[in-house]
Amino acid sequence: MPERSVVTRIAPSPTGMMHIGTARTALYNWLYARHTGGKFLLRIEDTDRERSTAEAVEVIFEGLKWLGLEPDEPPVFQVARAERHRQAADELLARGGAYRDYMTPEELEAERELARAEGRVVRSPWRDRAPNNAPDRPFVVRLKCPLDGETLIDDQVKGPVRFENRNLDDLILLRTDGTPTYNLAVVVDDHDMGVTHVIRGDDHLNNAARQTLIYQGLGWDAPVWAHLPMIHGPDGKKLSKRHGAQAVSEFADLGYLPEAMRNYLAKLGWGHGDDEIFSDAQAMAWFDVRDVVSAPARLDWDKLNHLNNHYIRQADPQRLTELVVGILKSRDWRLKSTDKAVLERTVPLVREGAKTLLDLADAVVFVLKTRPLELPEKARGLLGEETLGRLDRLRQDLSGAPAWEVPPLEARIRAFAEREGVGIGKFGPALRMVLAGGSPAPDLASALVSLGRDESLARIADALSLAR
Structure with a gap:
C-alpha cells in the first residue's frame, strides 16, 4: 500500500454509556494520530435505530470532551450514509463479489441445519445461479x-492471524429491506473517511477477515489492523459492575482528573520503560500501536488513585x-460570596493527601462551617481544664503572630510547646478538633492559614467559652 498520511478513528455506537474500554481505544487512536502527525476522526455508528438515542450520542461527545480527545473534524453519522452503503453493495454485485440470495426463512433454516450436520458454514444455493432466473x-x-x-x-498487536476462507460464511451486506449491515457500512465509511489504521478492541478481530474480503471485492486497499486486548477487573475477569466504575462519566463523578485518566489508560496495555507518570506530549512522542501488549490489562484502583493524587x-x-x-454545590452546600x-x-x-476530587471536597469542609461550631463528644473529652488553659495561652500567643x-x-506552635514544657501532642488534637469541629483537617498550621487569623482565633475563643 502506498505511503499515506495516518488517519485513525473511534467509532462508538450510541446505545448507552461510554465504556472505559472505548475511552482507551479513543486514547490510543488519538495518540497514534498525534504521534504520526495524522488525523483523529469520530464516527457515530447509529444504524441500530431502536437502541441509538440522542442522549447516548451526547454521552459520547461529553466523554471525549472531558478526556480531552476531541476529533479533528466534525463527526460522521453512519445512518446518514445508507445510500452510499447501498451503492457499494451494487458495485460489489457488478464486480461479481456479491450475489442476491432469495432463500426463504424456511429454506435458510434448513440450510443451517444441514451446514451444522456437515460441519461447514452456510452456503446459499443462489451463490452461483444466474440472476435472470430470480423469483419475485x-x-x-x-x-x-x-x-x-x-x-x-x-495485526499490529496480535501479529499474523490467518483465517481459512472455507470457514468464512457469505455474510449479508444488505438486508431484505435494503438497509446495510455493520460490516459493509464500516468498510465503506472507513474507506471514504480515508482511515489508514483501524485500532479497536480484539472482539472485532474476526470481523477484520470479513471486512478484508469486502475491501478486496471493491478493489480498495485495506487499512492497517490493530486489535487491542480487553480490560479486565483486578481479579482478572471481564470488567463488570462488581468491579466498580465502568463508564467514563462514572470516573468523572468519582473525582478523577482527565489528565490522570489519560495517563492511566495509556498504561493499560502500553508503556514506555519504567515511566509511570508522563505528560501528553511525552505520550504522543513515545506511543506506537505496535508496542501495545496482546495480553488483557487489569484495572488497578491503587495505581489510578496514585496517579490522580499526583495530578491533583x-x-x-x-x-x-x-x-x-x-462538587459542594452538588451536595447542596449553600456557599457565601466570600467562600x-x-x-x-x-x-x-x-x-496533598487527596486521592480524588471528592476527597479534596471533603478536606475543605472544615473552613465552610459557621460559628459557633458544634463540638463532638470526643472534643469535650479532650478539653480538660489543663488543655483549656493551654489553648487560651496559645490563642493569645497566636494573636501576636506577625x-x-x-x-x-509552625515555628510559633513548636516554640509555644517548648515554653509549656510539653509535646504538641498534648494540645494538638484538641486544637484541631476546635478548629475543624470534627471534620477532616490538615496539619495545624495549614488549618490556621486556611481559616485565616480572625476565624481561627474566634473558633478557639468559642470553644473556650462553650467548654467552661
Whole structure:
C-alpha cells in the first residue's frame, strides 16, 4: 500500500454509556494520530435505530470532551450514509463479489441445519445461479467469499492471524429491506473517511477477515489492523459492575482528573520503560500501536488513585477550586460570596493527601462551617481544664503572630510547646478538633492559614467559652 498520511478513528455506537474500554481505544487512536502527525476522526455508528438515542450520542461527545480527545473534524453519522452503503453493495454485485440470495426463512433454516450436520458454514444455493432466473420475492445481498485459500490479517498487536476462507460464511451486506449491515457500512465509511489504521478492541478481530474480503471485492486497499486486548477487573475477569466504575462519566463523578485518566489508560496495555507518570506530549512522542501488549490489562484502583493524587498536587489551584465548588454545590452546600476566596486559600494546603476530587471536597469542609461550631463528644473529652488553659495561652500567643503563613506558624506552635514544657501532642488534637469541629483537617498550621487569623482565633475563643 502506498505511503499515506495516518488517519485513525473511534467509532462508538450510541446505545448507552461510554465504556472505559472505548475511552482507551479513543486514547490510543488519538495518540497514534498525534504521534504520526495524522488525523483523529469520530464516527457515530447509529444504524441500530431502536437502541441509538440522542442522549447516548451526547454521552459520547461529553466523554471525549472531558478526556480531552476531541476529533479533528466534525463527526460522521453512519445512518446518514445508507445510500452510499447501498451503492457499494451494487458495485460489489457488478464486480461479481456479491450475489442476491432469495432463500426463504424456511429454506435458510434448513440450510443451517444441514451446514451444522456437515460441519461447514452456510452456503446459499443462489451463490452461483444466474440472476435472470430470480423469483419475485424479497432477497438479501451476500458477499461472495472465496471457497479456498486463506485471508491474512497482519495485526499490529496480535501479529499474523490467518483465517481459512472455507470457514468464512457469505455474510449479508444488505438486508431484505435494503438497509446495510455493520460490516459493509464500516468498510465503506472507513474507506471514504480515508482511515489508514483501524485500532479497536480484539472482539472485532474476526470481523477484520470479513471486512478484508469486502475491501478486496471493491478493489480498495485495506487499512492497517490493530486489535487491542480487553480490560479486565483486578481479579482478572471481564470488567463488570462488581468491579466498580465502568463508564467514563462514572470516573468523572468519582473525582478523577482527565489528565490522570489519560495517563492511566495509556498504561493499560502500553508503556514506555519504567515511566509511570508522563505528560501528553511525552505520550504522543513515545506511543506506537505496535508496542501495545496482546495480553488483557487489569484495572488497578491503587495505581489510578496514585496517579490522580499526583495530578491533583500538580493542578492549578484555581481550577481545583472551581471543581470543588461544583462538587459542594452538588451536595447542596449553600456557599457565601466570600467562600470562594477561602477555598482558593485552602485547596493548596489540603490537596496533598487527596486521592480524588471528592476527597479534596471533603478536606475543605472544615473552613465552610459557621460559628459557633458544634463540638463532638470526643472534643469535650479532650478539653480538660489543663488543655483549656493551654489553648487560651496559645490563642493569645497566636494573636501576636506577625505573619499568618504556614512556616512561621509552625515555628510559633513548636516554640509555644517548648515554653509549656510539653509535646504538641498534648494540645494538638484538641486544637484541631476546635478548629475543624470534627471534620477532616490538615496539619495545624495549614488549618490556621486556611481559616485565616480572625476565624481561627474566634473558633478557639468559642470553644473556650462553650467548654467552661
